[in-house]
Amino acid sequence: xxxxxxxxxxxxxxxxxxxxxxxxxxxxxxxxxxxxxxxxxxxxxxxxxxxxxxxxxxxxxxxxxxxxxxxxxxxxxxxxxxxxxxxxxxxxxxxxxxxxxxxxxxxxxxxxxxxxxxxxxxxxxxxxxxxxxxxxxxxxxxxxxxxxxxxxxxxxxxxxxxxxxxxxxxxxxxxxxxxxxxxxxxxxxxxxxxxxxxxxxxxxxxxxxxxxxxxxxxxxxxxxxxxxxxxxxxxxxxxxxxxxxxxxxxxxxxxxxxxxxxxxxxxxxxxxxxxxxxxxxxxxxxxxxxxxxxxxxxxxxxxxxxxxxxxxxxxxxxxxxxxxxxxxxxxxxxxxxxxxxxxxxxxxx
Numbered sequence: 001x002x003x004x005x006x007x008x009x010x011x012x013x014x015x016x017x018x019x020x021x022x023x024x025x026x027x028x029x030x031x032x033x034x035x036x037x038x039x040x041x042x043x044x045x046x047x048x049x050x051x052x053x054x055x056x057x058x059x060x061x062x063x064x065x066x067x068x069x070x071x072x073x074x075x076x077x078x079x080x081x082x083x084x085x086x087x088x089x090x091x092x093x094x095x096x097x098x099x100x101x102x103x104x105x106x107x108x109x110x111x112x113x114x115x116x117x118x119x120x121x122x123x124x125x126x127x128x129x130x131x132x133x134x135x136x137x138x139x140x141x142x143x144x145x146x147x148x149x150x151x152x153x154x155x156x157x158x159x160x161x162x163x164x165x166x167x168x169x170x171x172x173x174x175x176x177x178x179x180x181x182x183x184x185x186x187x188x189x190x191x192x193x194x195x196x197x198x199x200x201x202x203x204x205x206x207x208x209x210x211x212x213x214x215x216x217x218x219x220x221x222x223x224x225x226x227x228x229x230x231x232x233x234x235x236x237x238x239x240x241x242x243x244x245x246x247x248x249x250x251x252x253x254x255x256x257x258x259x260x261x262x263x264x265x266x267x268x269x270x271x272x273x274x275x276x277x278x279x280x281x282x283x284x285x286x287x288x289x290x291x292x293x294x295x296x297x298x299x300x301x302x303x304x305x306x307x308x309x310x311x312x313x314x315x316x317x318x319x320x321x322x323x324x325x326x327x328x329x330x331x332x333x334x335x336x337x338x339x340x341x342x343x344x345x346x347x348x349x
Contacts, residue, residue: 007064007126015051025130033075036345038149040068066125067093067118070148080133089136090151093117108296146317155294157182158303163264166190170237173197174253175244176204178340181316203337225255247273259284266291
């Protein structure tokens with residue numbers, strides 16, 4: 001077994017990353033060592049790169065980053081069960097304790113002692129990564145690596161979209177980043193109609209249209225609520241799937257919902273903002289559901305079943321670059337002229 005590897009490292013507090021040679025990690029008794037094939041770049045990684053207030057409060061350098069990944073298990077700890085070397089897996093980046101009252105009530109994704117791979121412990125922008133065996137989700141080797149690498153954000157979309165009934169419901173997808181784009185595909189598969197996709201980025205609105213949104217709305221130039229109410233014959237939308245994290249998007253999404261509508265909220269705003277609780281929520285009788293991560297492990301079963309049923313995530317992935325071109329990949333992400341960006345780590349069999 002090799003002693004060293006290449007890894008993308010946050011070496012110290014401050015902006016930027018370094019591609020460095022570091023020791024290959026060793027798995028503990030209940031852990032596995034994974035040879036990483038591909039990793040998706042997430043908005044969280046951009047925050048860590050920029051070293052904003054969130055990153056400074058949550059990341060303790062030195063830290064190998066990256067949490068959306070797939071790979072092959074190459075070493076299994078002596079107390080790790082149900083998985084074997086050679087298994088092709090996607091990683092669940094949320095490591096829950098399994099012992100707190102939240103975990104024991106079936107909500108492990110909301111664990112009070114939660115650790116996140118690539119944030120609280122070393123991550124997968126590296127040739128190898130260690131994770132608990134229970135966090136390795138086996139997949140068919142037939143699944144393309146670029147799809148397997150984004151099971152994490154796809155799971156976010158599954159959790160959000162399937163938080164309520166979508167069949168025959170009108171749906172507004174607010175924010176057409178990679179997770180919102182995945183949600184369009186899920187809403188289609190669930191039989192939602194019409195599906196309205198909203199963003200301010202022309203590139204991503206174009207992707208949303210190609211993926212099958214019935215109507216795309218440029219929130220920078222159009223009245224979102226007005227379009228939705230007109231498209232639904234004056235009835236308003238049944239469901240809002242909020243991925244933008246934008247105060248303007250949140251308000252427009254609520255305004256597009258009819259009385260008694262449902263809003264699933266995944267997007268994270270950069271700052272607190274005011275909400276007219278009485279008029280926008282209480283008097284409308286809206287149902288709001290905060291979404292965090294993926295339900296362990298219900299969401300993973302749902303996501304895997306959707307892939308098996310033919311849902312194709314490959315159009316969401318628009319760019320693929322080698323790890324050595326990480327700076328180019330991160331800069332591309334910041335332009336917004338992309339869907340999901342993948343860094344290839346090990347492209348061998």
